[in-house]
Amino acid sequence: MPKAAPKLLDLEGLLAYAARTLASRAQSSGELREKLKRRAANRADVDEVIGRLKDLGYLNDKRFAESFASWKRENGGFGKTRVLRDLMARRVAPALAKQTADAAYKQIDEIAMIEKFLERKYRGKDLGALLGEEKYLASAYRKLRLAGFSTGNSIRVLKRYAAEAERLEEMETPEE
Secondary structure, eight states: OOOOOOOOBOHHHHHHHHHHHHHHSOOOHHHHHHHHHHHBSSHHHHHHHHHHHHHHTSOOHHHHHHHHHHHIIIIIOOOHHHHHHHHHHTTOOHHHHHHHHHHHTTTOOHHHHHHHHHHHHTTTSOHHHHTTSHHHHHHHHHHHHHTTOOHHHHHHHHHTTOGGGGGHHHHSOOOO
16 A cells, blocks of 8 residues: 655644654754655745754754764764764764764774674674684674774784785775
8 A cells, every 4th residue: 555645734733743753863954854845835944943943952963963973982883984974874964974973083992992893793702713714704894894993993903813804905895
């Protein structure tokens, strides 16, 4: 059965919808703007709602980005590149996303984060034996890169477990 088109909302309806949306999950102004555009009877009302929410302090991209970055770092164990990518996917302005990610990882030891990440992903396994096999080594490297860790530090940590780690850079496809 096809999904019914959402009912278009006036200014007051958009404000109520925005409040419900923000109550369920923190949003960047870009994310909320996209959601409101899909529901707005009048596009000009979207800017009005965003402006009001910012004036009231309910919508603050800097605060959102800072809490998002620290949560991803502390609870997700992700690297700086992943946090930056996720912030931009959440429609945070690129300059603010970069500034926030840089600040969140300023005093962080990436090598220690990589070691914790590997311990968590390969809990209960002998990393030395496992990563001695090229396919598992390559898999671990891809996981580290996807999690947002730098190439150099990822290889540095993996070298502790496998001599083949030096060849990982050759295996990686160039990023565009």
